[in-house]
Amino acid sequence: MKQYRLSPEELTWRCDPAQFEFETTEKLSCLEETIGQNRALAAIEFGLGIEADGFNIFILGEAGTGRSSTIKKLLEKRSLKEPVPDDWCYVHDFGDGSNPTYIRLPAGEGKEFHKDVDALVMQLVAAIPKLFESKEYEQSKNQIASESQEKNKKLVQELEEQVNKEGFLLQRTVGGLVLVPTKDDEPLSQKDFADLEEADRQAIEEKGAVLQEQLNEVLRKVVELEKETRATTLKMEKDLLSRTLCHIYEDLAEKYQKYPKVLAHFENCMKDIIDRVDEFRPSQGTQVLPGGKMGRQEPSFDRYRINLFVDNSEAKGAPVVYEANPTYFNLFGRIEHIITSGTATTNFTMVKSGALHRANGGYLILDCREMLMNLFSYEALKRSLRNGEIKIEDMAEQYRLIATVSLKPEPVPLSCKVVLIGVPWLYYLLYQLDPDFRKYFKVKADFDRMMENTWENVQQYALFVATKCQEEELLPFAPGGVARVVEHAARLIDDKNRLSSRFIDVADLIREAAFFAKRHNIEKVEREHVELAIESKIYRSNRVEERVQEMIDDGTLLIDTEGEVTGQLNGLSVYMLGDYAFGRPARITVRTFMGKGGVINIEREAKLSGPIYDKGMLIISGFIGDRFAQDKPLALAASICMEQSYGGIEGDSASSAEIYGLLSSLSGLPLNQSIAVTGSVNQRGQVQSIGGVNEKVEGFYIVCKAKGLNGKQGVIIPSSNVKNLMLKQEVVDAVAAGQFHVWAVSDIDQGIELLTGVPAGEVQDDGSWPEGTVNYLVDKRLREMAEAIFKFGREENKDSDV
Structure with a gap:
């Protein structure tokens, strides 16, 4: 029998702290640029550089990947090299008084103009x-x-x-x-x-x-x-x-x-x-x-004053405005009113600017989700970009039964680069459903949630740790602490060859590790402090995991970790609880009998399964038919069940385990209960990669540890998932000591050999299987079932003729 057991070195990746040429991160300089987002940075650079209409930028990516901080940092640096835009003032309309007009002055002169006119009005008040x-x-x-x-x-x-x-x-x-x-x-x-x-x-x-x-x-x-x-x-x-x-x-x-x-x-x-x-x-x-x-009513001189609408006197370079609450009025300005004796009055001095006015001549950054949640904002933004002007309107006017007299300020010409930030599904939804969206946001900057695990990026990670420590006055990290942070970044993305770009999670780990080092009165953060921070976070989040384990320990959830049973094995599932995920085994049972019902998915019949799980179940039928029904009809009925599942089930990672159970039930060969299985499968019997492989392996290890490790227990995973293994050190040590094992298989035959201890067998030239192999026993049983049904049918017809 071939061996597919993985070595301890294949179960994880360790970052060598010797590659860092510093004693602590205190000696490092701050990070100047964003790590691992070259594609997005190139798109942003293009979008900011091109001046043609419609080339505004949509930055998409998962939260925490540095979308907002990156664009703010880039724009703040870029804007310093660009000219300061003009000041804008509104003055009274001496026609009918309802259309204030704007005056555009160079930056700084608007404030001076406002001051001069105020002094002039005071002269008028005294002189006239x-x-x-x-x-x-x-x-x-x-x-x-x-x-x-x-x-x-x-x-x-x-x-x-x-x-x-x-x-x-x-x-x-x-x-x-x-x-x-x-x-x-x-x-x-x-x-x-x-x-x-x-x-x-x-x-x-x-x-x-x-x-x-x-x-x-x-x-x-x-x-x-x-x-x-x-x-x-x-x-x-x-x-x-x-x-x-x-x-x-x-x-x-x-x-x-x-x-x-x-x-x-x-x-x-x-x-x-x-x-x-x-x-x-x-x-x-x-x-x-x-x-x-x-009494004498003093005449008003307010109409001769100046409304300093946008003041850029203190600006250094082009404005960069981030509007956190993009309501219509916050974006496009408002006309305020004063209530006097129950009557609302206004004038041109009560016309207030919005974020788009303040960003005019520069850059406006908006959160897409927040903008879409506010009525009128998105449509008004597109209208402003289309017309090249910012128009202040009372949007509530169209909902009134009676039209009221209000001001209609002269629209201000618009010259601004708009940057929207959002998650990917918002971008693709707008692109698909809104024809105007692709006209005004032609540049897509896609922030990836992962980056290549290269020496250069690891060094950049060290700079990121140093930057956080210096910005937030945290204890510096030793090389071992930085190495553990980098390893955790690989674990976050479940890939030895990748590092996570969700720096919000990495930054939290840095803060928590520094906290524990400070509590222990240590001057620098070592590897053990990072480990403590990781374990502490798990402890804060794993209450449900412990309850599930207790149910396994006391026998409420039936899981065997030793012995052999026909048509029964341990599948692996992942529980997703928001910020925390953990794996646990689940018993899968298969029963076969004569009939023509095919494979019956009990979960689907009970409406507890999702479409991907159902697809995996249908693939099983295709695999069995392709392998064993080329020379005979299938006279098979089988029921497959994920035992003690009381909620919804989704995903196809149990499909290989269900095939193993089906083969065991047909061949009569018992399956090793010490081994848990995960992996999806295609109709050719190739085992495909799945998600959550680390949580699944660790979940079965915890169950085996609680029941007692016997050196025979382990997990079968797809070969394509080996690169995703970033197991905890405890599991790696157990494998190194021969107490636990991890096998990697690429097809069903390799897996069934491990579970039964019997060769799977390869099809021969005449279409038969070698005697005594798993496939031979399955084929033999299926042939017997087909002949039995055929014989039963003939006897039934003979009885009916009599």
Whole structure:
């Protein structure tokens, strides 16, 4: 019989600490770059370098592989070499007031502009009221009033002279000027006027009518004169205010003369102030104060201020913005409101920037999952990239029954590289379901969860350990401690030739090992401290594993680790509990009998199996048919069961064990219960690799150790899984001492030989099998079953004819 037993050296990989040329990691420099992600780094470099539209970057990979830290570090370094983007300001819209416009200024000048305009507004607040209290204003106003009064007086005097000549008197009453007839220079009373002769009364009335027309004409001229006076006064006030404003704005206009939009804004401000001259007069603008008293309402100057929307005065290079909570308003800005007396009011100074505004001219980093969980964010981001502008909108407006008046700020032009970070399935889901996604995120940077186990990468791992220790002020690691960390990185990925790229797990191990070294008052972290950290984490997580082991120990779960039984063997399964996985054996039983039902999967019939497990079971039928049903029909019925399984079962790693059980049941050869089996199989009988091989081997070892090691126990694994073995030192030592074994097989025949101790046999030229071999006994039994069924069928037909 061939031997496929693995040596202790094949069961794990050990990192030689002698390769490190340092006493402790304290002597090492910090890691400057990301380890083992050359493909992703090349993609990022390409995406950042190309300036064409749509070449934004999607970084995909498992959490903890350094996606976020890598892109942040790269962008922070790259951005320092790029120019600082402009500042953005919003100013009042002097049209209808609902469309604030932006002003773009070089970095740093926005803050200066804001400061200058604030100082100017303070000047306006002080200067304009003083203007209306000045001596010049009073003199001009009095002169216009005097001239108007003289003209008014002259008109009235001329009229009065004319009236007196005609025998009338011009009297002033509450209702205005009235004509009163006279006699002997004395006004006539109503009685005297009634006593006059009819002819006299008629003559007086005719004269009065003519004079009344003249009076009305004079009154009309007086009204026009008053209008002219008000117009003249208003023109005087505007001229005076205009000269004052020109003097106030003169210095700023000269300072910002190279910015036409700023000068246009200043012109609009001055025009608006002049148009609002009525509001600045001391006698105007009264309001009702509490208690019913009348008070003067101060005019507002806020509309002449500047909303410093984006300030890059403190920036060094292009901005790099990471928005952890990418809601619509956090990304695209908001329009805030103030509630006053139950009424919401707003203005252009309450327009606030979002992350996309702050990243404009630089880079914006977003978590894809977080963005997709927030309403409107993803669609609005695509819209901004499509249109090349950032538009601030009230997205809740479309859900209101009644439209409300709100601000609509002028959209800001967008020039920004967007970086999305997410897990692979999100990338492929968006790529498949959203046609726009591939237009705007054309660069895929794929972070791998593993890297090659090379000397260079091991040295990089040492630098990573040193970096963590220096950044977090941890105890330095000795070479032995670093070597154990590297070995654990290989165990995390279950591959001797690979190291894990999930540095979040490695960083935790570094912290925990440093903690135990510090607790023991050791100045550096040795190998035993890393071992202690690993075991401590297992202890914190393996409560369920211990309970399962207790059930095996007390016989609740039936597992044999010695003896021989026909149609029964130990399969191996892995329990996945979130952050912890462990392996345990499970009894597999097979029963065969005559019939045409084929292989019956009890798990599938009970709806406890998954599709991959069912596929493995169907492959068994294909293997049996291909090997033994070429010269005869299969008259076989078999039931296969994973005993004492009370939950779902998934995976095909038990398919080789189930074939061994089937062959044992058909041949009548008992199987060695000291050996557990794992491995999937194809229809040609080749044993294929499976996952969780380390947990499975260690799980059976723990059971055998609890029941007593006898030197015959072990595990059969696929040959293709040898590279994945990173077993615990305890298991390796047990193999070295001959107390436990690990066999690697590549096909079913090798495995059945180990389990039965009988040669499997190779098919001969005539299609038969060597006598006494496992395959011979199986073939013989299947032929007997076929003949028995055929004979039974003939006898049944004969009975029916009778």
